[in-house]
Amino acid sequence: QVQLVESGGGLVQAGGSLRLSCTSSGSLFSFSAMGWYRQAPGKERELVATIVGGGITNYADSVKGRFAISRDKAFKTVYLQMNSVNTEDTAVYYCRANTSPTVTYWGQGTQVTVSS
Secondary structure (H helix, E strand, C coil): CCEEEEECCEEEECCCCEEEEEEEECCCCCCCEEEEEEECCCCCCEEEEEEECCCCEEECCCCCCCEEEEECCCCCEEEEEECCCCHHHCEEEEEEEEEECCEEEECCCEEEEEEC
């Protein structure tokens, strides 16, 4: 049984920073990829950032230069450092992990609200 638990969400003022974390448990296999997605009210869920086991990262254009994804050595925890946030970053942020391209796990999400 695999569980992903996000933490670190909350209220932050525009221009500020916060750090999200996603901690996994129960996996007997290494994740091939982990990432962050977000969904704002009335919007589709969108990719924010991903990182593969080798450390290669990918970012949505909207967060490039502001957000950074990282992981621990065991690839059990991933982080999303969010800098220079703006109100458009307000969303529920979800952690995603894959043990293969067809086996996907999702966290329950953590709310990030950016105030102006």
